Amino acid sequence: EPIKLQIFFFFFTVNLLQCQLTQLPCLPSINLLMFSITFPFWWVCNSQCRSRPLDLVFIIDSSRSVRPGEFEKVKIFLADMVDTLDVGSDATRVAVVNYASTVKIEFLLKDHFNKPDLKKAISRIEPLAAGTMTGLAIKTAVNEAFTEQSGARPRSRNISKVAIIVTDGRPQDQVEEVSAAARASGIEIYAVGVDRADMQSLQLMASIPLEDHVFYVETYGVIEKLTSKFRETLCGVDPCAMGHDCEHICVNSNASYYCKCRIGYILNADKKTCSLKQVKVEVVEDPCKCEARLAFQKQTQAALQQLTAKHILCVFSDGRQFIRSNLCSTFDSADRW
Template sequence: HYRYQPPGIPPPVVYRPFLLSPPKPKASCPKNLVPTFSSAPVAPLPTIPSPPNPTVQLTTPPAPLATITPEVLPVETSAPATLSVSTFTTTVSAVETGPGCLNVPLEPSTTKTDSSCLSRPLDLVFIIDSSRSVRPSEFEKVKIFLADMVDTLDVGADATRVAVVNYASTVKTEFLLKDHFNKPNLKKAISRIEPLATGTMTGLAIKTAVSEAFTEQSGARPRPRNIAKVAIIVTDGRPQDQVEEVSAAARASGVEIYAVGVDRADMRSLQLMASVPLEDHVFYVETYGVIEKLTSKFRETLCGVDPCAVGHDCEHICVNSNASYYCKCRNGYILNADKKTCSLKLKEVKVEVVEDPCKCEARLSFQKQTQATIQQLTARNILPVVSDKNSSSDHRRV
């Protein structure tokens, strides 16, 4: 409501303007709106007998004289709405600083449009099946899946490096870990991948990835740097060679294997290839049309969670180390054999006895007083006894 009371004119006049637009239940306003007030030129008020010729200024008036309390209403933003109340004109203009209704401040958006994550550094190799069973349109969806995966990763020379191994009856390394260190170049290289011929030599593809893609010469980081090595296998058929021994050797060398089966993929073969626990490393989708849905799952897995933030058994300090953690102790402590608890270093234990000079002076004063008292008691009680003995001996002599 708008209440306006000219000076000295009782009673106040209450104006009830019409609604700017009918409220729409459960519907947000079309734009972020907050009212701003701009004053049109003010015409003088009509002449009133008492007091004569009142005037109104739109500068800030005393609170009792004029109070403007706009009601929170939805506003259409096609054109500013104007309310005319006598000769006082208020223009409500739409300002994009709210979530769609008047008098509601805009909250900062917490939704991130960038789907990338600061993942732990990885040496990541995709091993993709492009045999005859994979139709060209389906292979294009595999490439879209790879491009989406690249978007979710923190790609860089010091972050995640990506390589692709393409296989059918033969194996082709499309590009190595050292070839591309940014997302645009990676996605461009993925778009140029072409399917191969017949056959599904999955075991040979895994062996090639370990011997060629996961080497330091190809861009893999040295073992002392503790960079995780990850292989993601995408296949829709049964392997035509042995995968159990090859996969076991790859896992023993430090490669973590994820197996993605599509359509006619053999679940037993996927389980033989994947790392443990199998429920976290084996995935299956019915068609290539839904393989893109695995992107979010891999994003959660590869981005990882800080184990120190989730929970740990360290007594003092937890240190995150590539999806794992280790414990440290504060200064002056050593880590116990259980690698979790800490003990105080005995050689560094120092005991300092600090004497309060005031207490020392008081103690010395007390000791002096005690000694003086003892001397006085000795002089009073012991010496007379000695004199009595002397007198008795003298008496005996007499």
């Protein structure tokens, strides 16, 4: 819904003529100007999605029918879409599959977690020329781009998987079965047709309801207008912004959220609070040192016993020790231990 903002301006004025006539000090008067402006909701809140995180794969047609200037428009559309998304390793991840008669994965979901890197990677994409193997492109996206090895989050994380197909022609291979298999695996498919695109093929590829998943534009020159349409489609309420119980970090997960801890902390059993990691320190005695010390003690004890037996070492009750035997004889034997 639109939002009305009331804007206030305070400004000062000085009536110089009145000051001259009354000979009084010139004091400024305060004036208040108020007016209202009505903005669309998405202008006021943010141009970015801060709702559900996505594993998002763009599947773009770069066949010969797409002229170089038109392909640049597609790349601008992708860059604009990236600008509207909340991109990050714990937010939306983006990949691009480029296709013509062959298929090329330009980059994977695990490759770029910030907007500048994503937009730079998009700017380097080159068209592949001949052919329109849309079915092969969808199959490649499912088998290679949407895998955990390529950066897709596991099913347990409940992260939405979305494919946006952009094409201007009729597929030269079958798309119905591969699209159905992709949808059955949990991938939501949007089909964008441009100019000469075959509407029936778009409907075979897209998820239902078709009115929410099939888009058509007359030329590549206006494809950028779809950015706002996808913003409305992909964006929603941010669960973390609505309030959460996380002690450290709140991470969106589709229509819900989960908690994470900062580095050096672990999540407690309540899944909300965090505790400092405990580092267990063990002091391990070198066994070689222990054995050497024990052997020395045994040798010393044996030597003392031999000296005492030969009356070479005399130990008296007050702690005095003498090594010469003639000194021992001067004392009573009761003094010897």
